[in-house]
Amino acid sequence: MVFSLSELKVGIRRSLLQTNQMSQDQNQDALYMHEIWLYNTLTLGLGGSDAIGKIVMKTNMSKHSRKILIKIAQRKRSPGTGSPLSFLKGRTTQMMWPDLTSILSPIQWAVVGAVATRLYMPERMTQDLDIVIRSVDGSQVRQKLAEVGFIYQGELSIGCSSWTTPDGELMDILEGDDVWWADAIADAQANRDAQGLPIIPLPYLVLIKLRAGRVQDIADVTRMLGQADEATLNTVRTLFAQHAPEDMQDLESLIELGRLELQPVGNSEA
DSSP: OOOOHHHHHHHHHHHHHTOOSSOHHHHHHHHHHHHHHHHHHHHHOSSSOTTGGGSSOHHHHHHHHHHHHHHHHHHHOOSOOSSOHHHHHOOOOOSOOOOOHHHHTTSOOEEEHHHHHTTTSOOOOOSEEEEEEEGGGHHHHHHHHHHTTOEEEEEETTTEEEEEOTTSOEEEEEEEOSTTHHHHHHHHTTOBOTTOOBBOOHHHHHHHHHHHOOHHHHHHHHHHHHHSOHHHHHHHHHHHHHHOGGGHHHHHHHHHHHHHTTSOTTOOOO
16 A cells, blocks of 8 residues: 555644643644654655655655754754854864775765764764765776775665775765766865865755755754854855755755854844
8 A cells, every 4th residue: 555645644643643641832843753754764764665665756855854853943942052162163083084085086076974064063973984976977986996995885775875995984975966066076175174085065065965854964054054154154045046046945044043052042033
């Protein structure tokens, strides 16, 4: 049996509203989180049947998940953070990752994902290195990696290939084919972290993570935007106006939420 998304949501709502132990807001939050679980189930393969997985397009679901998270955050927002400002402003490269420049040369590449975020916010733990190349370079990159002992693990549902390095570290390769990818990768060559890795510029990283729409992606975007200066934010806005105008409202909401983290408690803006 194949269910539509609306039918699944109705079923979730009915099961939640059968309990009288939660307030209306708590019920709404629970419903939102169940919808996010549903999105993760469909797009990341965490559960459910193959038939259910075909009921929606991934892009639409990621946008839906993003809007749900923003709604929850806006209703519960308050200034301040659980971390000192010195931590939020700190930039580290405690985790060391392979520099592929000598292996892939003359092909350009750039770091995306969690490792890239450490240039724009506090470094967080991650188990793998995510990089991006132009789709036209895909076959050459795969050949170069195999020649030096990287082991191909397979294709992932999110549109990239998975590898292990000769040292056993995990690495995912995204092959970008949108019109802006060539500029993003080229600009990364002069945008390096303290380890010397080429990091995708912030506007493109925000665009990538908003398109992914996972919970961690939205959290990363909010924190990075909250710490960006106005000139950088205007560059982000320009990129979105060109390539994702339909997401401008969500972008501004995330900027506002990110700024709250740096505000002293009691000084929230109306």
